[in-house]
Amino acid sequence: MSIETETYSALDAPEYAPAQFVRWFRDVAPYVHTMRGKTFVVGFGGDLVQEERLNALIQDLSLLTALGVRLVLVFGSLPQVNEQLRLKGYDFQFDTGMEPTSAIALECCKEAAGELRLDIEAAFSQGLPNTPMSNAQIHVISGNFVTAQPIGVIDGIDYKHTGKVRKFDITSIHKAISLGAVVLLGPIGFSPTGEAFNIAMEELATHAAIALKADKLVFLNQSTVLRDDNGHIITEIARAEAEKILKEKSIDPHFANLLKHTVKAVRCGVKRAHIIPHNLDGSLLLEYFTHDGIGTMVVEDTLDDLRPATMDDIGAILSLIEPLEADGTLVPRGRHIIERDVEKFTVLEHDGIIYGCVSLIPYTNEQMAEMACLIVHPDWQSAGEGELLLKHTESKARTMGIKKLFVLTTRTSHWFMNRGFIQGTLDDLPKEKQINYNRSRNSLIFIKNL
Template identity: 75%
Template sequence: MSTNEPETYSALDAPEYAPAQFVRWFREVAPYVHTLRGKTFVVGFGGDLVQAGALNALIQDLSLLTALGVHLVLVHGSRPQVNEQLRLKGFSYQFGRGIEPTSPEALECAKEAAGEIRLDIEAAFSQGLPNTPMSNAHIHIISGNFVTAQPVGVIDGIDYKHSGKVRKFDLDAMKKIISHGAVLLMSPIGFSPTGEAFNLAMEELATSTAIALSADKLIFMTQNSILKDLQDNVITEIAREDADNLIRQGHLDEDTACFLQHASNAVKRGVKRAHLIPFELDGSILLEYFTHDGVGTMVVEDTLDDLRPATVDDIGAIVSLIEPLEADGTLVPRGRNVIERDVEKFTVLEHDGIIYGCVSLIPYPESKMAEMACLIVNPDWQGSGEGEILLRHAENKARALGVKRLFVLTTRTSHWFVKRGFVQGTINDLPAEKQMNYNRSRNSLIFIKKL
């Protein structure tokens, strides 16, 4: 049986529901939740999302983000609906991707389609049935004439008629609305000071809105317009310059190139992050934000993984990484006071503001040796070479200090170090100071690497 509903899949479809797993997940997303409040997200989606029946699921997820303090701006498109209106009225002309002339008849179709979708969005946000994600949501959604538009004009001899582009925004009014917790809804119709209406491209309107508001995120909900590598794996993060290079190569399909170009333009002009997210995946906007790698493609000015020296503000995050390994005996208990005392010896691995790895380097200058300790990567974020990154950093830092040999003490990860050039040593190989402090009851194995 065929329906208009998109084929989706959900975490709730898992064969077993484990309360402990839910609690663990809820605790793991806490760092992301802390960073949400007060952030501005501009979310753009086309009429294809509405046509696919994915609007209600998206609204439910967006209502959760607003409950967590996100300032939300929605920008919708209506291209498939406009084309359907044109067809029903007997016009053979159809809008494709990119800017095209808009006749007076097509403008009327655009108005009708935009009005219909705007009402559908307002209705979706008004849901409040018990035992549904929208229960007790009480979200106000406000739309209006916030966009001043101007005609595209005549280009290369072609009169684009009622096709327009953004001239300016009523930013004071827009900021006031979102600061009071309401959702701002932008339709792809703009008005000139003379009262004329112009048909706007959703992608350009969303990008211009994000730039004007200095948004934290521009999010495009797309259909099959995320980047993948040669092995068909999603490219979850790409630097803006690399995105521009891909576009110039000309191998991307038209839709992906269009979305990627707007995402790149937004980042270039100050938007912190721009995302291409597949709307056919249920909960994709939540998965993109609340998981380390996400499910779409994120465009950034530079890659977000960052190694940096730890500060006192990172102590809590370091403790949270270390405590589980202390509890199971992998690491010797240190205590928060020890970490506070030695915080300058730590380096942290950070992704988009979340610390998910650390390593400590303790030098013994007289012996030209150094101990690498607390090399930890959050278990949920392992598998992409993060441990290697921390190891190389520790080795380079040690070399810069004149260290000739790097050593580690371990009870459970000896094979990992052996594969990376460490050889087993004895207590007598350690610096004299470390020999005196060696905990014989743990009987840790000693591995040394020449630098």
């Protein structure tokens, strides 16, 4: 497990031909259709503003609002607060993690939050012709949406003006975002007695996403990428596995803090929680509009329903396969084939019912593997279970050192194309598979680089 820092810019990207642009625009259409009316909570730290990346982010956020996303934006101000403290001659500096906030530090927090709020509102107010903000006309609404309370004394330490979320004015927030406005939440909350408290951006964004039952919580991280032991970016991780990493792995404290909050959000009902690098230009768009994304997405551990198949599962696997063999979608295998290869199968099981399966057949000499029998019972289709099986198979293949995953299909080519597979030829297959290829079926070949 490692975290790496990389820097990217859209300015380095090559020019695209018109046909490539049209294909890309059509490829993102399914994502556009699914996002209208969804609620996103997006959190970022003051470092993003410090690195002069605010305008690019606002342009991407304005695009999401134009596509119907209901947006709540949460900002932090740690580097700006530290700069205020330095300018005023104080030695104290805030770091990652919970720390006491003195009365003097609170004034610096107020100043920094107010300045950033105005900068964000100004960025949303841009509208120059020939820019992404032209004709945007986005209204930003901020105010006393957050009721805070003091953290108090913990282990003998008085945290003074450091606070935590008590509740949100959910009705007002829903009303604002339903009208197409962006709700802006800063790192200052107020108690019923009128006191102000310094609240961590991560805490605020996480509680907002939970209270709003948001579809997505997105943290824009300074510059880190989570990778597995083989160096691959972990683009999706089950909540249970993320909790295990937090307990067992030594990772960057800042990233660990974000991961802890994404885990909490998903555990409390947020459908998806993302950590993406803000130093990649357009990272928010790349995370949403590309199949694999460019950051780490935490999901509820539905992977608990996934397990290796056993001999006791053969009857259930056959019941899934037989209707597709009968209509010609799958090549007939027979019970003896399933019994022989049962250890290559993974099944989806819920409450004792097996409702999906997939097999992974490795060709280790060529570092390739075939994904076969990817089936979800009709009653469970359209709920993302096929996607779950695909992601699991890709992850399993990577752990085996597989570099390319291929499928043979006669009916579902578009499904695989939409998930990053590219059409190949018979010559692209492992030699053993070329020999055993059933030419009478004329199956199409699709390959995905892992």
